[in-house]
Amino acid sequence: MPHVLEGDLNGAGHKYGIVVSRFNDFITGRLVDGAVDCLVRHGVQDGDIDVVRVPGAFEIPMGARKLVARNKYDAVLCLGAVIRGGTPHFEFVAGEASKGVGALALEAAIPVLFGVLTTNTIEQAVERAGVKSGNKGWETAMAAIEMVNLYRQM
Numbered sequence: 649m650p651h652v653l654e655g656d657l658n659g660a661g662h663k664y665g666i667v668v669s670r671f672n673d674f675i676t677g678r679l680v681d682g683a684v685d686c687l688v689r690h691g692v693q694d695g696d697i698d699v700v701r702v703p704g705a706f707e708i709p710m711g712a713r714k715l716v717a718r719n720k721y722d723a724v725l726c727l728g729a730v731i732r733g734g735t736p737h738f739e740f741v742a743g744e745a746s747k748g749v750g751a752l753a754l755e756a757a758i759p760v761l762f763g764v765l766t767t768n769t770i771e772q773a774v775e776r777a778g779v780k781s782g783n784k785g786w787e788t789a790m791a792a793i794e795m796v797n798l799y800r801q802m
């Protein structure tokens with residue numbers, strides 16, 4: 649039988665930083681609600697969750713990097729919503745947000761999670777912010793709890 653490592657879903661005693669972009673706040677606010685609900689329901693104290701708001705998804709990596717540098721969190725969650733418009737701007741904003749979070753995640757000593765919606769339509773974003781396709785904030789928080797507990801075993 650192989651020896652398998654995986655993190656459990658108990659968040660008791662964990663501290664989390666959340667960076668969220670204000671652009672499309674009608675969506676990103678729901679992502680934060682979902683993430684905080686998930687963390688608290690899995691044992692994280694409300695007072696152990698800090699939320700930092702940045703203007704848009706392009707600024708998420710900057711905010712996340714500052715949160716990691718505080719050295720006070722077990723993980724940092726990055727939440728946002730990039731919704732395609734009429735120009736190629738979507739590709740650049742979404743691309744830089746994911747590249748920046750990905751690079752930070754590989755250099756940081758703690759898990760940095762990517763919960764940025766990148767959708768073609770507003771409807772797709774709404775569906776993934778607590779409607780019929782779940783809540784990307786909740787999903788990101790679940791992954792964060794698991795990764796924190798996995799890191800503690802490695």
Ligand SMILES: Nc1c(NC[C@H](O)[C@H](O)[C@H](O)CO)[nH]c(=O)[nH]c1=O
Nearest residue numbers: 669671703704705706729730731741
């Ligand atoms: N169009 C969206 C943006 N655009 C703004 C950028 O993220 C950035 O704030 C600006 O370019 C200044 O650097 N941001 C989103 O989060 N979502 C969008 O759909």
Ligand SMILES: CC(=O)[C@@H](O)COP(=O)(O)O
Nearest residue numbers: 731732733734735737738
């Ligand atoms: C993702 C975006 O930057 C987008 O909302 C901007 O819309 P547009 O491409 O119509 O300027």
